[in-house]
């Protein structure tokens with residue numbers, strides 16, 4: 438049968454800019470802000486910075502990991518609260534900590550295929566305003582009462598209520614299939630790979646120092662909109678050093694293998710981020726200069742339930758696939774943005790790529806991917822210092838890396854983000 442459409446060559450996708458509100462440790466200054474409040478402020482900040490008021494974009498894609506059931510389509514409701522044309526379509530995605538980057542991939546792919554010309558990708562999370570659900574017993578009782586056709590039937594349904602039904606169901610930071618928290622999973626992987634406390638604390642200290650330096654040189658001036666009186670990430674401790682970090686008690690893991698502390702783990706955080714993506718033509722028409730190009734992306738998943746792979750190791754698998762498809766080696770990058778879920782996550786990923794057995798047996802490679810130039814890693818700080826509002830981390834990283842590439846006058850950057858559920862989302866940007 439003859440094709441009904443003529444295949445089109447993919448278009449280049451420009452990253453025009455980004456915006457985020459400063460990230461705040463949970464139960465702090467944003468404790469009373471909802472996901473919709475924070476995402477609206479963030480998207481509207483982007484609208485203001487790039488003159489998008491009244492603009493009908495191709496679409497806005499965003500998401501939250503911790504989402505209230507009332508947030509049926511959080512992103513669409515957000516758009517309706519901004520100065521974008523209300524005729525801008527919008528929808529939610531959820532890919533755990535990879536949500537922000539996954540949203541960017543969806544928007545970028547539609548732009549590349551010519552289905553849309555410009556869009557915003559974002560993410561938001563509040564650990565303060567976490568959704569609390571009622572117990573299954575109470576839910577079933579209320580549903581039965583709601584189905585009742587008479588007051589008598591309703592009263593009969595409600596007699597099924599038991600005191601235990603009133604215990605709320607509070608979201609936990611655990612994997613449903615193992616019952617272990619992200620931190621407990623990571624502690625197992627860190628012990629398996631022999632990641633030292635010292636190496637983790639060094640990485641954490643560097644994250645704070647790099648983020649502080651980036652703020653001081655004005656790097657975030659056009660990447661951030663102050664919110665509720667906050668103008669810098671509240672988790673940032675410019676004076677954080679290895680000496681102080683080494684005194685903190687382990688919080689995940691057991692015995693001598695317990696190396697993970699509050700200092701080398703991300704804190705629970707509130708915040709939002711968004712990035713503006715467009716075709717080259719749209720950028721030119723709107724007199725906007727691309728910071729960088731969104732080149733390619735890959736996702737991977739590992740079987741952490743039945744197999745012995747670490748929960749947060751999927752990026753170690755996604756990156757080699759991405760490199761192979763693009764004819765690149767791990768050393769062909771000027772900057773590396775590896776999400777610091779925990780310092781140990783970054784260190785195990787790097788160690789896995791250096792390990793001949795892992796690369797041969799698990800990745801099917803003839804030789805290890807090798808090591809990276811550590812001075813090129815997370816050069817403007819990462820999640821250990823900035824904090825990690827799960828779905829907002831991808832947007833923070835895409836915008837920061839694009840700006841870094843533009844500032845450097847060119848180059849190539851690799852993004853690697855681990856996600857709950859044993860998944861990983863990675864991408865390549867170029868300027």
Ligand SMILES: CC(=O)CC(=O)SCCNC(=O)CCNC(=O)[C@H](O)C(C)(C)COP(=O)(O)OP(=O)(O)OC[C@H]1O[C@@H](n2cnc3c(N)ncnc32)[C@H](O)[C@@H]1OP(=O)(O)O
Nearest residue numbers: 533534619620677688699700702703704705778855856857
């Ligand atoms: C979800 C995905 O899809 C993938 C992922 O990204 S996985 C990652 C997901 N994120 C998580 O799992 C979050 C994990 N974090 C947590 O659960 C908690 O933050 C935690 C258990 C690690 C710590 O919680 P906490 O005990 O409330 O920490 P907090 O009180 O802030 O800090 C403890 C101490 O360390 C100190 N401290 C923390 N960071 C420090 C630093 N950088 N420098 C110096 N001291 C520091 C604090 O000052 C505090 O000291 P005091 O007790 O003297 O006040």
